[in-house]
Amino acid sequence: xxxxxxxxxxxxxxxxxxxxxxxxxxxxxxxxxxxxxxxxxxxxxxxxxxxxxxxxxxxxxxxxxxxxxxxxxxxxxxxxxxxxxxxxxxxxxxxxxxxxxxxxxxxxxxxxxxxxxxxxxxxxxxxxxxxxxxxxxxxxxxxxx
Amino acid sequence: xxxxxxxxxxxxxxxxxxxxxxxxxxxxxxxxxxxxxxxxxxxxxxxxxxxxxxxxxxxxxxxxxxxxxxxxxxxxxxxxxxxxxxxxxxxxxxxxxxxxxxxxxxxxxxxxxxxxxxxxxxxxxxxxxxxxxxxxxxxxxxxxxxxxxxxxxxxxxxxxxxxxxxxxxxxxxxxxxxxxxxxxxxxxxxxxxxxxxxxxxxxxxxxxxxxxxxxxxxxxxxxxxxxxxx
Numbered sequence: 001x002x003x004x005x006x007x008x009x010x011x012x013x014x015x016x017x018x019x020x021x022x023x024x025x026x027x028x029x030x031x032x033x034x035x036x037x038x039x040x041x042x043x044x045x046x047x048x049x050x051x052x053x054x055x056x057x058x059x060x061x062x063x064x065x066x067x068x069x070x071x072x073x074x075x076x077x078x079x080x081x082x083x084x085x086x087x088x089x090x091x092x093x094x095x096x097x098x099x100x101x102x103x104x105x106x107x108x109x110x111x112x113x114x115x116x117x118x119x120x121x122x123x124x125x126x127x128x129x130x131x132x133x134x135x136x137x138x139x140x141x142x143x144x145x
Numbered sequence: 146x147x148x149x150x151x152x153x154x155x156x157x158x159x160x161x162x163x164x165x166x167x168x169x170x171x172x173x174x175x176x177x178x179x180x181x182x183x184x185x186x187x188x189x190x191x192x193x194x195x196x197x198x199x200x201x202x203x204x205x206x207x208x209x210x211x212x213x214x215x216x217x218x219x220x221x222x223x224x225x226x227x228x229x230x231x232x233x234x235x236x237x238x239x240x241x242x243x244x245x246x247x248x249x250x251x252x253x254x255x256x257x258x259x260x261x262x263x264x265x266x267x268x269x270x271x272x273x274x275x276x277x278x279x280x281x282x283x284x285x286x287x288x289x290x291x292x293x294x295x296x297x298x299x300x301x302x303x304x305x306x307x308x309x310x311x312x313x314x315x316x317x318x319x320x321x322x323x324x325x326x327x328x329x330x331x332x333x334x335x336x337x338x339x340x341x342x343x344x345x346x347x348x349x350x351x352x353x354x355x356x357x358x359x360x361x362x363x364x365x366x367x368x369x370x371x372x373x374x375x
Contacts, residue, residue, distance in 0.1 A: 095200050095204050095309055098196050098197055098200055098204065099194075099196070099200070099204055099211065101196070101197060102174070102175075102194040102195050102197075102208055103194055103208055103211060103212060103215075105194070105195060106192055106193065106194045106195075106212075109192075110192065
């Protein structure tokens with residue numbers, strides 16, 4: 001197998017894997033786009049290697065393969081930075097969620113405590129008729145503030 | 146009160162706060178402790194916000210300020226759960242809120258015995274207080290103190306922006322407050338030695354601390370300004 005065949009094979013396998021992951025919902029489209037573009041670029045370079053030589057000529061790179069490596073590492077670097085920023089954003093969301101869960105849990109406990117206190121008051125209905133007792137919002141004490 | 150694995154000490158700290166004059170409402174934020182901190186705090190009668198996992202001091206503080214904002218509190222005092230902060234200063238901190246939005250309980254300002262050690266850790270402290278004092282237009286000697294009080298404007302601000310980054314809970318919040326137009330003052334306080342031993346003083350760690358402090362302060366200064374509607 002020559003080097004172009006290898007490139008084509010790599011591009012083809014990448015495309016297949018991405019397609020399969022999309023199909024199984026393991027990858028969201030917004031992330032798939034970049035990798036499909038990369039695979040297409042690899043395929044183009046494999047079929048028309050002259051494109052690479054031409055690009056190396058205008059950029060003044062003596063060995064075309066070096067231009068390829070340079071471009072590839074830039075693409076990978078960009079992808080990594082993008083993912084790091086995505087993770088940071090997610091961490092921020094998770095933090096806000098965890099805070100909210102903690103606050104909501106406290107709210108619920110306090111609410112349950114107030115309900116229990118209401119039900120246990122002597123003038124309230126016996127515990128057996130809980131729905132009737134809790135259906136009297138006017139009975140509730142004013143918010144402490 | 147942010148608390149992380151303070152099961153042993155939190156009951157005593159809460160008992161001390163209950164004797165506080167004027168009386169205060171306490172909210173404990175359990176930052177994902179692996180021990181029974183939340184249970185111990187509930188047994189002592191304090192409401193507890195419990196996180197499902199550890200978020201860092203910044204997360205605990207922001208949740209506390211969100212609670213204060215939602216329940217209409219006009220002043221908030223941050224107190225550590227390890228008993229390091231003396232509750233008898235709370236009244237003075239809150240009283241000082243009359244002329245400032247944020248009041249920092251400072252360890253080096255005359256009262257109490259506390260030294261920052263020497264070497265890089267000390268340089269970091271000196272650098273932080275020099276820069277922040279200049280920004281705040283007042284002398285701030287202990288910028289990493291976690292014993293501080295916040296008034297209504299600061300509560301609103303911190304409920305929205307309380308960074309979880311390294312040193313974000315102390316240094317960066319001061320920068321955020323100052324840049325948003327809040328006034329910051331300090332009040333001398335004595336602090337008790339920490340129950341769990343001192344922070345590491347190895348020179349390498351101190352140097353890393355200095356670098357991180359420089360980065361944290363620098364980033365805080367160049368972050369996009371959080372504009373507050375007046």
